[in-house]
Amino acid sequence: xxxxxxxxxxxxxxxxxxxxxxxxxxxxxxxxxxxxxxxxxxxxxxxxxxxxxxxxxxxxxxxxxxxxxxxxxxxxxxxxxxxxxxxxxxxxxxxxxxxxxxxxxxxxxxxxxxxxxxxxxxxxxxxxxxxxxxxxxxxxxxxxxxxxxxxxxxxxxxxxxxxxxxxxxxxxxxxxxxxxxxxxxxxxxxxxxxxxxxxxxxxxxxxxxxxxxxxxxxxxxxxxxxxxxxxxxxxxxxxxxxxxxxxxxxxxxxxxxxxxxxxxxxxxxxxxxxxxxxxxxxxxxxxxxxxxxxxxxxxxxxxxxxxxxxxxxxxxxxxxxxxxxxxxxxxxxxxxxxxxxxxxxxxxxxxxxxxxxxxxxxxxxxxxxxxxxxxxxxxxxxxxxxxxxxxxxxxxxxxxxxxxxxxxxxxxxx
Numbered sequence: 001x002x003x004x005x006x007x008x009x010x011x012x013x014x015x016x017x018x019x020x021x022x023x024x025x026x027x028x029x030x031x032x033x034x035x036x037x038x039x040x041x042x043x044x045x046x047x048x049x050x051x052x053x054x055x056x057x058x059x060x061x062x063x064x065x066x067x068x069x070x071x072x073x074x075x076x077x078x079x080x081x082x083x084x085x086x087x088x089x090x091x092x093x094x095x096x097x098x099x100x101x102x103x104x105x106x107x108x109x110x111x112x113x114x115x116x117x118x119x120x121x122x123x124x125x126x127x128x129x130x131x132x133x134x135x136x137x138x139x140x141x142x143x144x145x146x147x148x149x150x151x152x153x154x155x156x157x158x159x160x161x162x163x164x165x166x167x168x169x170x171x172x173x174x175x176x177x178x179x180x181x182x183x184x185x186x187x188x189x190x191x192x193x194x195x196x197x198x199x200x201x202x203x204x205x206x207x208x209x210x211x212x213x214x215x216x217x218x219x220x221x222x223x224x225x226x227x228x229x230x231x232x233x234x235x236x237x238x239x240x241x242x243x244x245x246x247x248x249x250x251x252x253x254x255x256x257x258x259x260x261x262x263x264x265x266x267x268x269x270x271x272x273x274x275x276x277x278x279x280x281x282x283x284x285x286x287x288x289x290x291x292x293x294x295x296x297x298x299x300x301x302x303x304x305x306x307x308x309x310x311x312x313x314x315x316x317x318x319x320x321x322x323x324x325x326x327x328x329x330x331x332x333x334x335x336x337x338x339x340x341x342x343x344x345x346x347x348x349x350x351x352x353x354x355x356x357x358x359x360x361x362x363x364x365x366x367x368x369x370x371x372x373x374x375x376x377x378x379x380x381x382x383x384x385x386x387x388x389x390x391x392x393x394x395x396x397x398x399x400x401x402x403x404x405x406x407x408x409x410x411x412x413x414x
Contacts, residue, residue: 003030003049008042008090010082013049021087041082042090043102074369074384077377081368084175088113095344095364096131097123097311112254113171114364118315122308126341129319133351134410138397146393147400148386152336152359153243153281153302155216158193159386160401161349163378164340164361165220165247165285166370167199167209168255175371178203182210184370186217188378196378197361199247202259208232215240220285222250223263226270233278243302244278249286252313271299283338288318293327296335303336310341310363321355325406328356346388350396353404 005011013019018026021040024033033046082091090102097104103115104123116123148159163185169178176184182198189196197218198210210219219236221229223246233244250256251263266274275282284296285305296304306324308317320341328337339352340361352360362385369377393399396408 001030002052004052005039005042005044005048006050007044007048008039008082010079010086011039011041012052041086041102042092043100072373072377072380074381077369077372077380080372084371085114085173085368088171088173089368091368096127096342099124109258111171112312114367116311116315117254117313120311121315122317122319123311123342125317125319125322126308126311127319129321130342130348130351132412133321133355134412135347135350135392135396136408136410137395138408139395141397144399146390146398148389148393150359150401152195155195155242156193157195158382159349159389160353160357160359161382161385161389162194162338162359162361163189163196163366163382164363165197165199165218165245166363166367167201169371170201170203170255172367172371178209179212180374181367181370183213184374184378185366186210186213188366188370188375188382190216191375191379192382194382195242197245202253202256202261205261208236211235211239217241218243218245218283220245220247220283222247222253222256222261223266225262225264226273229274230277233274233280233282237278237280241280243281243283245283245285245303245305246274247285247309248292249288249307249309249313252309254313268295268299271295271301275300285338287327288320288323290327290330293331297331301335303338304331305361306337306339306357307341321352324352324355324357332356346385346390347392349385349389350392350398350404351409353401354406354409356406 001015003013015029018024018028037046078091097116097120103113104120106118150157150160169176169181178201186196186198197220199220200208200222208219214236219241221232236244251265256263281302283303284301285307287293287296287304287306288308306320320339324339336358338359339357340363343360343362344365349360365381366378369381398404
């Protein structure tokens with residue numbers, strides 16, 4: 001008898017063959033599967049194994065087939081990502097850092113995957129801090145089509161959403177090469193009409209994996225030695241990047257530590273040295289407190305990213321939505337404020353904008369899209385987010401981005 005998990009739609013079980021990965025020997029029937037058994041893809045229990053009359057064909061279950069022009073949907077790309085990430089990420093409908101998710105929990109030195117550091121409390125905090133806000137619906141006013149356009153470092157963008165500097169295909173089953181992955185992020189952003197960022201891995205410490213796709217994008221580097229960073233900034237400028245940045249929270253990277261690659265905290269003086277070393281705008285990522293935000297503003301940087309690395313560098317940290325309002329209240333209009341952290345939809349975007357951000361980024365969704373279909377998949381997801389943001393602005397009475405303020409938010413914890 002053959003079964004398929006009705007949660008992830010990816011794992012198939014044939015009782016004649018068994019399943020070596022979960023310890024089921026050939027001939028193990030459904031009734032003989034232990035009650036504590038879990039799907040290796042999505043962590044669902046055995047009750048979700050649905051009998052399958054006919055074997056599936058193709059690499060993935062298409063939630064919605066390509067249209068007449070061959071355009072694939074977000075759901076289609078998510079199914080492809082689920083298969084490519086099997087055993088690593090379940091591509092759940094809600095990516096929330098729940099401790100029961102396949103990706104979560106201590107890894108004890110093994111590859112982290114797409115989960116969070118340690119018990120995943122910072123990942124969880126990102127989700128819960130944003131989730132506490134509800135949106136105030138306001139409809140009695142003159143109708144206007146929401147204007148979502150903005151500008152990042154002088155570059156016009158279709159909406160205030162940027163593609164973040166995700167990196168490390170090692171954490172994603174090496175489903176594509178690092179260069180292909182970064183190309184998907186950078187060119188997907190450009191295809192949609194926004195700015196993409198590209199991250200650095202320890203295996204690419206000598207040559208950033210986004211260099212070949214850098215034109216019109218932003219290259220973000222790990223906090224290595226000053227001389228090395230300044231040389232890398234120059235390489236990025238030559239490659240056509242519009243800005244460069246340093247992933248300050250990368251000093252806690254387990255991947256770089258495991259590879260024996262040195263990364264460091266940076267002093268205020270070192271931030272200023274980096275800003276003054278290049279004609280390009282400089283961005284500092286990993287800002288989670290007023291003190292660090294002040295140092296970044298005083299350094300002369302053009303943008304800061306409120307981020308805890310998706311909860312992947314420190315356990316028991318605050319959620320970004322917890323610290324964003326205070327930082328924005330001090331530094332709004334003095335520097336471009338970008339935020340990430342459990343941002344998945346257009347509704348998440350409008351909440352982050354209302355809390356004081358100028359731009360929002362969504363890491364894990366973009367990573368899955370780049371793996372599943374490169375630039376086209378990334379652009380398709382951004383189209384989906386734009387449609388949700390439009391609806392969110394329409395339903396909250398916001399005609400343009402300037403009207404997205406705290407007045408549209410209701411904090412459930414107050």
